[in-house]
Amino acid sequence: MSASAFSFQLRHRSSESQARCSSFSTPHGTVHLPAFMPVGTLGTVKGLLVDQLQRSGAEMVLANAYHLALRPGDDEVCRLGGLHEFMGWPGPILTDSGGYQIFSLANRTRISEEGATFQSHIDGRTVELTPERAVEIQEALGSDVAMVLDHVVGLPSSKQEVAEAMQRSLRWAARCRDAATREDQALFGIVQGGLDAALREESAKALTGMDFSGYAIGGLSVGETQHEMVDALDATVPHLPADRPRYLMGVGRPEDLLAAIWRGVDLFDCVLPTRSGRHGVAFTDRGVLRLKNERHRGSTDPLEADCPCPACERSCGYLRHLLLAGEMLGPILLSLHNVTYYQRLLRRTREAILADSLADFCRARYAGWGVEAALGSGREPSAPGR
């Protein structure tokens, strides 16, 4: 990575926890961490215009190299000016490599040491995804941050399967690092090892030795409980360098974000805010609202009184009407609200870290969401080390 193109600045370390506030500078701007990236798999965060995303407070978005390589093709995105120009997002973009699709499209995938062979979910043709090809795609897309190709396995899997996938991911990570050529693109390594603490530690240490620009924690959000996720974080984060961004892939629920931030994680992505929005589910400080429910019929209340998003200028009764009538505006407004909610949550979390009041902030949020039990005793934010 070019010293001039990227930098990671630690601004404040929580006095109560492993949480930290930092900033990560890229060729397309600076991201204030901890941050949440809305997911724009195919070069669009579903249902939202770029200016709406910007007004939500989002500073960085995620796209998916595997999906874009299939449709419309990384060569076509490149011809259309690269991913930033293609989708009109002027800020930083992180691309996932396709490792998660090895898991999520497992019944269409074969793995060898060379790489993954997919049967396209679009037209059935065979798609080879090697570490070198994953880098090539991401360099053609021109994202600010590329991810190594990793081998994600579902949970539970046997220890041998998890260990083999972790070791293969290390070899693939080294091949990605060797293949990368762009000075204006950072490459992040991805820790694997499932729920096995020793494997997580081994993966984290080996990747740290390869000197990546940032480190992701992969292989989670694949069916584990929050307790298991927290244990995996506790087994991983202490072995990652403090002077690089830490990114928990595919996570998640608001309560998962706070639990991970408490443990020193800086960056997140998840489809939850947009996917939930499309299904009529809204995130609020009072917990999740299912707008199709009869109790919102005729309600003049907004989703949240202090939310600045366009959905909250309308009544829950109107939002429910849109959803029941199958009007596009319902999913649009709820997606917009949820993306705004996540960005506001992260901004307030950063403020709480800076004010050394993260524990109080987390307790207030958990109480509002009604999810105290989900963390379990001894795993509250005030006792992160356990």
Next chain:
Amino acid sequence: MSASAFSFQLRHRSSESQARCSSFSTPHGTVHLPAFMPVGTLGTVKGLLVDQLQRSGAEMVLANAYHLALRPGDDEVCRLGGLHEFMGWPGPILTDSGGYQIFSLANRTRISEEGATFQSHIDGRTVELTPERAVEIQEALGSDVAMVLDHVVGLPSSKQEVAEAMQRSLRWAARCRDAATREDQALFGIVQGGLDAALREESAKALTGMDFSGYAIGGLSVGETQHEMVDALDATVPHLPADRPRYLMGVGRPEDLLAAIWRGVDLFDCVLPTRSGRHGVAFTDRGVLRLKNERHRGSTDPLEADCPCPACERSCGYLRHLLLAGEMLGPILLSLHNVTYYQRLLRRTREAILADSLADFCRARYAGWGVEAALGSGREPSAPGR
């Protein structure tokens, strides 16, 4: 109608045609005519936020009393603050009464002198729509302009059927006028008579005698050719008062708007810009573009170089990608472009009327659209009287 709440000001009469520029003031603002109303049947213009609609240049939108009475119910819209508050549109709103649904949902409708009986297309329950009920719904919704309940028949129909529906529409119009109570809501009459010039004239004259705040030309856009539509306008408009707005319901294509404006029509609505947008079809000065076509693959061109809408900040290659991938943003961006296109077309048409250059303007548009033949000899805008 209250003299203070509504006014119609004729600003300029075309020296070349029957076209005119005027302004129509309502309790929620002034509309510059000729104008096109985007259609928001259920209290939302499909896929668009209110601020996007406003930025498109739209000054007035249409909603549908029949559909809103079924879902969520006119009583619920009223409880939620009325239609303006409900959908967040601060400007003028016109509501159609449900007469068009007598035609479009004909296989679910029975007609008597008392009114129409619908079998709800949502849940099958029986819905009575009398002239008095149509006024009651629209008064509960609180639109600025209400439409009388009319009996729309499809074309072709026998002369007797058309004549009976026209006569019934006159009796229903009188009942609507007698039922209306709101001083802050204008009521427009609707001319019927199908393609029969004598029936059109009779209807127009009879309605004019009832002194409505504006006059609509109904029963068109139901399968007739453009020639037939133009003939129906020529048989109707000369018999409408010059000091009231004239509204051609449900029309239509850009070339239809110009042909009707030439003949003195002031106001339009149609689902075409939004419905076409959802199907990947864009309106431009060079004619209609079907974005899914192979020829737009990899195209770096915008839909229109001088269009200020968000879709035109992106490439046709990107828009095609969104549509082929089934991404919501494709229909959203194309709907936004088309609504913007219609508003820009109307604005430029108003400017051409004021500059007495409407004939040149129409010829240039027709040439760009490649639709000269659709008007036919002797029916060009330069020869409106035939």
